Amino acid sequence: ILNVEQSPQSLHVQEGDSTNFTCSFPSSNFYALHWYRWETAKSPEALFVMTLNGDEKKKGRISATLNTKEGYSYLYIKGSQPEDSATYLCASDTSGTYKYIFGTGTRLKVLA
């Protein structure tokens, strides 16, 4: 994988459903993987910065895992709420250059 890829591109879920998205990134020279949430008309906001293989991070109902050997990260949202509706972006930093290469994002819509 040469680019950062995210799937699915968009997702509609019902309130209360749990959901997950995938971020694939180049595994060679991996340094860090970032997850951001971008709500409409707001700034993208960091959710997690992950660096270690096997890392798991959690913030409320949102959690993320990281596999640096195979180059993927999962973001999980448990019991989705309408306020979780946003675009979720992941970004890879290779070799500690602090240049973040973004995926296209997953657009989540949670229906009440």
Place this chain on the structure above:
Amino acid sequence: DAMVIQNPRYQVTQFGKPVTLSCSQTLNHNVMYWYQQKSSQAPKLLFHYYDKDFNNEADTPDNFQSRRPNTSFCFLDIRSPGLGDAAMYLCATSRPDGNTEAFFGQGTRLTVV
């Protein structure tokens, strides 16, 4: 309080008429970035500064220039906007360490008519 502020939020410019977008930060971060995001695409890094050191991405068109007069401010100049330059432009700041998060402004939506 917003820590990275972009002005204006919306900018309409004429084809070929130079336009400047501005970004300011209160975080005192060394690194400032400009990203371009077109509809349904990934934000694309145009360039970044580490302090006064300018780093242009290889595929950033010459039409795009940047200035960073001091730590707090950074400008994106588009010398001759074309229709293809219509996009969301995001400014971000960070410490020079990929281990730490980047902070973003709300973006400037540029329309070229």
